[in-house]
Amino acid sequence: MNTRTSEEIASVIRTAVRAATWAPSVHNTQPWSFAVDGDEIALRADSDRKLRVGDPIGRELLVSCGAALMNVRLALRALGYEPQVRVLPDPDRPALLATVRPGAAVTADEHTRMLYAEIERRRTHRAGFTRLPVPECLLEALVAEAGGEGARLTPVRSEPAIRVFSAITCAAQDVQAQDRPLSLELIGWARPPGSPREDGVPAESYPREPRRTEPHFAQRDYARGRPWGSDADQSFSVSTGVVAVLTTKGDSRGDWLAAGQALQRILLRASAYGLSAAFHTQALEMFHLREFLRQELCSQEYPQMIMRLGITFDDSQGVRRPATEVLEER
Ligand SMILES: Cc1cc2nc3c(=O)[nH]c(=O)nc-3n(C[C@H](O)[C@H](O)[C@H](O)COP(=O)(O)O)c2cc1C
Numbered sequence: 001m002n003t004r005t006s007e008e009i010a011s012v013i014r015t016a017v018r019a020a021t022w023a024p025s026v027h028n029t030q031p032w033s034f035a036v037d038g039d040e041i042a043l044r045a046d047s048d049r050k051l052r053v054g055d056p057i058g059r060e061l062l063v064s065c066g067a068a069l070m071n072v073r074l075a076l077r078a079l080g081y082e083p084q085v086r087v088l089p090d091p092d093r094p095a096l097l098a099t100v101r102p103g104a105a106v107t108a109d110e111h112t113r114m115l116y117a118e119i120e121r122r123r124t125h126r127a128g129f130t131r132l133p134v135p136e137c138l139l140e141a142l143v144a145e146a147g148g149e150g151a152r153l154t155p156v157r158s159e160p161a162i163r164v165f166s167a168i169t170c171a172a173q174d175v176q177a178q179d180r181p182l183s184l185e186l187i188g189w190a191r192p193p194g195s196p197r198e199d200g201v202p203a204e205s206y207p208r209e210p211r212r213t214e215p216h217f218a219q220r221d222y223a224r225g226r227p228w229g230s231d232a233d234q235s236f237s238v239s240t241g242v243v244a245v246l247t248t249k250g251d252s253r254g255d256w257l258a259a260g261q262a263l264q265r266i267l268l269r270a271s272a273y274g275l276s277a278a279f280h281t282q283a284l285e286m287f288h289l290r291e292f293l294r295q296e297l298c299s300q301e302y303p304q305m306i307m308r309l310g311i312t313f314d315d316s317q318g319v320r321r322p323a324t325e326v327l328e329e330r
Contacts, residue, residue: 018075021320023071046326052185054186063256076102077112114268124205220282243308246266255302276314
């Protein structure tokens with residue numbers, strides 16, 4: 001029996017959009033907007049927030065929006081509605097990435113509630129990890145989360161392969177640091193200390209003086225020589241952590257959205273078990289390096305995210321635009 005009122009539905013939809021805004025996005029660009037018509041949420045790409053230099057094809061934009069879509073799905077289910085999702089529903093409207101409706105009543109299972117509870121708590125890590133080991137059964141759970149969205153998470157076990165991922169990431173970082181248009185774009189998304197802006201990478205979310213790990217994975221240089229960054233104790237940041245790569249069989253816009261949904265399931269499950277993730281997407285923004293990784297290290301599948309997973313003592317705060325700024329109610 002369906003006893004929902006339109007006020008209830010409106011409140012559920014607002015909660016779902018608020019959850020969506022807490023998704024990770026490349027440089028915290030938050031490249032999404034939501035239009036609500038009746039009980040339908042339309043997720044749209046905000047191309048004004050696309051990285052024209054770093055991500056001209058919009059792959060990272062769609063991965064980010066895929067993560068936001070996962071949050072909408074989780075929120076609806078956690079609030080008792082089976083989400084009815086249509087991905088890329090209209091080929092004539094490429095900016096329309098998905099529509100979601102609250103469908104039949106469901107009782108949220110424990111897994112859904114666990115992931116939903118992590119949405120605001122999860123944070124990106126940008127340093128080494130403690131030496132505490134990542135339990136194998138947890139990695140298996142993360143692999144299963146990715147598989148549930150049609151993507152593949154592969155923890156990289158071989159030392160030589162880890163060294164190649166590390167070397168390619170450092171090489172990509174060095175090349176990008178010389179690229180003036182790319183650097184200017186990055187600077188535009190670096191949020192200064194104490195800034196009131198509600199997007200961009202906060203200066204408090206990376207260490208002022210990062211400690212090197214062995215093998216090393218270069219971080220993005222958001223500070224660019226300025227004395228920005230947190231002074232949090234670095235003495236525990238000693239380990240590279242577990243290197244893992246998220247891949248998809250194809251490389252279409254649908255695959256990018258699937259990768260984003262898989263990524264968010266992985267991150268929320270990891271967060272629920274006290275694991276953090278660091279991302280290194282520099283090499284994936286360079287066609288030849290991405291292609292090299294695909295052929296040599298990803299069994300011909302398309303790499304969508306390179307990450308390190310481990311245990312930290314982080315407590316950095318996230319910044320987001322309020323839901324009212326990204327939500328249009330008709
Ligand atoms: C597609 C994508 C690519 C990203 N690439 C990087 C990266 O190369 N380096 C990095 O430090 N963070 C990267 N991030 C993480 C974002 O910077 C982060 O999600 C954003 O700043 C919001 O912060 P939060 O995840 O702590 O909420 C990436 C995130 C996404 C979704």
